[in-house]
Amino acid sequence: MHGRPRKASEPGEDADSAAKAVKLRSLQSQFMSNHHGKIYTKVAIELSTELLKINPEAYTAWNYRKLAVEDNLSRIESDPDLVKSILDEELSVVESALMQNFKSYGAWHHRKWVLSKGHSSIGNELKLLDKFQKKDSRNFHAWNYRRFVVELTNRSKQDELQYTEDMICKNFSNYSAWHNRSVLVSSLLANRADGFMPNEKIPEELDFVHNAIFTEPGDQSGWFYHLWLLDQTVDVETPLLASSWPSHGCSIILSGPGCLNDSSSKFTTFCSESGSFPLIIYFDQAVGGVSSSTVTIDSELKGNEDLVWEPVSGKNSQVSCGWVTRMKYFSSEPIVRKEYKVKVRVGNSPGIISSRGGCNFSAPCEFFFTAHVHDAAVKDSEESIVSWTDEFDIWDAQSEDLNSFVSLGRLNAEMDLNWRQEALAKEVELFRQLSDSKIGKLTLARLLMASEAMASDDTVKGAHYEEILQLYNDLMALDSSHYQYYKDMHSVAFLHKVTSSTESLSRYLFRYRNMNNLVCLRLNNLSLSRIASVEKLLFVQMLDLSHNELHSTEGLEAMQLLTCLNLSHNRIRSFSALDSLRHVKQLRVLDVSHNHIGKHSVDTTRYLCSSPLSNSEWTQDEVGRQKPSLVTKYWDAYFVLRDMSLKQLDVAGNVIAGDEFNSFVLQVMPKLVWLDGQKLRT
Amino acid sequence: MADKLVADKHVRYILMAEKKKESFESVVMDHLRMNGAYWGLxxxxxxxxxxxxxxxxxxxxxxxxxxESGGFAGNTGHDPHVLYTLSAVQILALFDKLNILDVGKVSSYIAKLQNEDGSFSGDMWGEVDTRFSYIAICCLSILKCLDKINVGKAVGYIVSCKNLDGGFGCTPGAESHAGQIFCCVGALAITGNLHRVDKDLLGWWLCERQVECGGLNGRPEKLPDVCYSWWVLSSLIMIDRVHWIDKAKLVKFILDCQDLDNGGISDRPDDAVDIFHTYFGVAGLSLLEYPGVKPVDPAYALPVDVINRILLTK
Incomplete structure (x- = not known):
């Protein structure tokens, strides 16, 4: 029972309760007999009134009253006074039921239903609400009803905004009022109502919410409103192209499967049995509408007339930051060693739309790259094992060379930056004064991250990361209940720092000698709990994330070039946590040894993985038909692994590993060559 | 203060509750006996x-x-409503007795309650709420006939109830509430649409529901309550952000809400117990991997083995 103290019942109390119960039960059974007999006499209706006064939750009684009203109205339709008196009676029954239980869904709905019958005295509703909302200013039924009445009466949004202001000024610890304010302000901003231009209104609202946060930093009511305003300050509605692979101005080498003798360390070499390579574009926000008409490609490479663009996270999501298409580079004709220029024009015709506000991609922009198509490979490296311990060369390219791999920074930045930067700078200054409290530190860290994202001057880029990392370290100590939240944010900030300049990134870059000098990024042993900044890592072919604290591969789906991935010694709990890797079509080598797979009864990625549980997968194959019980037992391994084309897999050191599981893996992945370091076929 | 789950006492409390039909409390709850049966079972x-x-x-x-319409009432004699239809289906699923249902009839009842905008009414009287969207989707998925409704529109309506704090309310514009968030996130999970959730924003809002004593509240600046161990925790699990709260502290809060003498769990320590909070306490402990409690599915609110039996076999 909500909020009722636990105590042993006193003598006499039981008898009391039993007497009340007998009375209520008798009311209920009389009511039921009226309801089933469709008896709508005055006496019968009054009986239901009495029942609802005692128990406003008796939903069938509300239904009965609606039937009774309809029955009575059908007899006296011509007399407006009688209609009014019938409906007024209903409103007064609701009112007394609400006095008994303010949270009765049935009572509130009955009131709405009565109003829908065309009752004219709607002006009273706001007065009644004022009374109720004074008594319980957080009651969400009352706030919902208020929005309903406001809409019905066409009361202006500005008047309602004033109401939220009055409520907040009375007591700023009223989250419901802040919430309603966010609904109203966002709608007024979206409609560009008079006095609601973002560059004026958002700084005003920031000032308004400061009062609440600075008066009582521990009170959460203003926190979420402030975070929303911060997002409005930083997020631009029109999408921008953030990066691509291949990037602007670079050269790549394309060949068939195998190794090239002369693969230069200056270029990325891409080999594929299918004769196609992924072309990836990445936006600063999720967009929809990327297609062969909105993105046009000009090249002599044949067979690329009707390219299909897909979100990197698979066909099901209609919007995505990352989009990929696969360009063919050899056809059936003999391959001639040749150089091709490829020009990509993004936003050629309108249609790329932001998922935020429905805004169109700003201005068309284009980039080009050069593809050197090579002929036959020299030797086949398919069968040899990939080792993560040797064969790495340190990165010897100059940072200018690296610039041609990565497109750091935005290709196209036309936005209304001034007021945003000013507002941010002001917030930073203000929140430095609050940096001894949790919300002060957290907000400051977020503000500084936002300042980094908005910095237009290269010389100040990267200046804030040390401070941000320190703030998150402080927070982990200060608010240990949310330790892991700050830890994740720390990892995000750290990866932003690593990718903030070619100089810092190159410290982690290597070449894997054995396979065409694959570009390898080694972020091992950094206690990372979260992946970030993938848009700056699209060129990476081999990724070492071993000895970290990762529990999911969310985000890696954008890294479409990834061939080898080392996740050993992390905190992966299930195969469903690897769902994003299903979309990395190039992946051949995966090490998930020494994780926590099979150790936990709760799977936190159960619903982030396509499966019959989420109604997003169910095509049965041979394995499914032959081994239904194993499929049920290892369902996530089954659905995730069967979509991958791995040659090499390591699962040792997980609770799930063992003979039964290994033999199941072999059935699901017949093309596997290496399992836990053992060659499967000769 | 308790340091362990007194499971036997809770079992006895549930079995006894069924026999105490004469108290005022049980008569007041008469109309939702179907929900009570689902919680207890x-x-x-x-x-x-x-x-x-x-x-x-x-x-x-x-x-x-x-x-006759196919819908279930909260008890014999009452009117049908989706709230009780889901509980009835869940009870039959627990007993592996879905085969006795006329699936066509039940699913038609639910499908007819979908409105033009994709939302669902709870019954013929037209109250609209995202709770009913969840119920419709959950129920039809268990019965393997989601194709009877317009899933795209249903999802669109749920997304239109998303707020600027990342949470969800019962209708567009309504304030975020942890119970409502469970319904919306659950419905999106079951239809493979969790990519429509802003996981970090919602995750932060949800993890900040944990208050000093370890318990969770359902909205900012409200008191903690054991039932949010279910609503908040299951939502955090579905979006893979449950590591953002302190699980050990929450386990302790739930255990402290037990009635160690007579069994049952209450909303807060030393309050009166009821079957609703007993269920949410035990289910919360299940989500926290408490030993001796079977794993529960965070989206369907049924034991994992029951859901796997239904959905992972053809």
Missing amino acids: TTLDLLEKLGSVPQDEIVSWVMSCQH
């Missing part, structure tokens, strides 16, 4: 004690609450 199953109830008797009572 699921708790028993999570504690591996479902065998101690008269299954045939319960199943025939459940079926006696079904109306």
Whole structure:
């Protein structure tokens, strides 16, 4: 029972309760007999009134009253006074039921239903609400009803905004009022109502919410409103192209499967049995509408007339930051060693739309790259094992060379930056004064991250990361209940720092000698709990994330070039946590040894993985038909692994590993060559 | 202060609650007996004690609450509503008795309640709420006939109830509330649409529901309550952000809400126990991997083995 103290019942109390119960039960059974007999006499209706006064939750009684009203109205339709008196009676029954239980869904709905019958005295509703909302200013039924009445009466949004202001000024610890304010302000901003231009209104609202946060930093009511305003300050509605692979101005080498003798360390070499390579574009926000008409490609490479663009996270999501298409580079004709220029024009015709506000991609922009198509490979490296311990060369390219791999920074930045930067700078200054409290530190860290994202001057880029990392370290100590939240944010900030300049990134870059000098990024042993900044890592072919604290591969789906991935010694709990890797079509080598797979009864990625549980997968194959019980037992391994084309897999050191599981893996992945370091076929 | 789950006492409390029909409380709750049965029986199953109830008797009572329309009432004699239809289906799923249902009839009842904008009414009287969207989607998925409704529109309506704090309310513009968030996130999970959730924003809002004593509240600046151990925790699990709260502190809060003498769990320590909070406490402990409690599915609110049996076999 909500909020009722636990105590042993006193003598006499039981008898009391039993007497009340007998009375209520008798009311209920009389009511039921009226309801089933469709008896709508005055006496019968009054009986239901009495029942609802005692128990406003008796939903069938509300239904009965609606039937009774309809029955009575059908007899006296011509007399407006009688209609009014019938409906007024209903409103007064609701009112007394609400006095008994303010949270009765049935009572509130009955009131709405009565109003829908065309009752004219709607002006009273706001007065009644004022009374109720004074008594319980957080009651969400009352706030919902208020929005309903406001809409019905066409009361202006500005008047309602004033109401939220009055409520907040009375007591700023009223989250419901802040919430309603966010609904109203966002709608007024979206409609560009008079006095609601973002560059004026958002700084005003920031000032308004400061009062609440600075008066009582521990009170959460203003926190979420402030975070929303911060997002409005930083997020631009029109999408921008953030990066691509291949990037602007670079050269790549394309060949068939195998190794090239002369693969230069200056270029990325891409080999594929299918004769196609992924072309990836990445936006600063999720967009929809990327297609062969909105993105046009000009090249002599044949067979690329009707390219299909897909979100990197698979066909099901209609919007995505990352989009990929696969360009063919050899056809059936003999391959001639040749150089091709490829020009990509993004936003050629309108249609790329932001998922935020429905805004169109700003201005068309284009980039080009050069593809050197090579002929036959020299030797086949398919069968040899990939080792993560040797064969790495340190990165010897100059940072200018690296610039041609990565497109750091935005290709196209036309936005209304001034007021945003000013507002941010002001917030930073203000929140430095609050940096001894949790919300002060957290907000400051977020503000500084936002300042980094908005910095237009290269010389100040990267200046804030040390401070941000320190703030998150402080927070982990200060608010240990949310330790892991700050830890994740720390990892995000750290990866932003690593990718903030070619100089810092190159410290982690290597070449894997054995396979065409694959570009390898080694972020091992950094206690990372979260992946970030993938848009700056699209060129990476081999990724070492071993000895970290990762529990999911969310985000890696954008890294479409990834061939080898080392996740050993992390905190992966299930195969469903690897769902994003299903979309990395190039992946051949995966090490998930020494994780926590099979150790936990709760799977936190159960619903982030396509499966019959989420109604997003169910095509049965041979394995499914032959081994239904194993499929049920290892369902996530089954659905995730069967979509991958791995040659090499390591699962040792997980609770799930063992003979039964290994033999199941072999059935699901017949093309596997290496399992836990053992060659499967000769 | 308790340091462990007194499972046997809770089992006895649930079995006894069924027999105490004469108290005022149980008469007031008469109309939602179907929900009560679902809470009690699921708790028993999570504690591996479902065998101690008269299954045939319960199943025939459940079926006696079904109306000609296909919907179920909260008890015999009451009107049908989706709230009780889902509980009835869940009870039959627990007993592996879905085969006795006329699936076409139940699913038609639910499908007819979908409105033009994709939302769902709770019954013929037209109250609209995202709780009913969840119920419709959950129920039809268990019955394997989601194709009877317009899933795209249903999802669109739920997304239109998303707020600027990342949470969800019962209708567009309504304030975020942890119970409502569970419904919306659950419905999106079951339809493979969790990519429509802003996981970091919602995750931060949800993890900040944990208050100093370890318990969770349902909205900012409200008191903690054991039922949010379910609503908040299951939502955090579905979006893979449950590591953002302190699980050990929450376990302690739930254990402290037990009635160690008579069994049952209450909303807060030393309050009166009820079957609703007993279920949410035990289910919360299940989500926290408490030993001796079977794993529960965060989206369907049924034991994992029950859901896997239904959905992972053809």
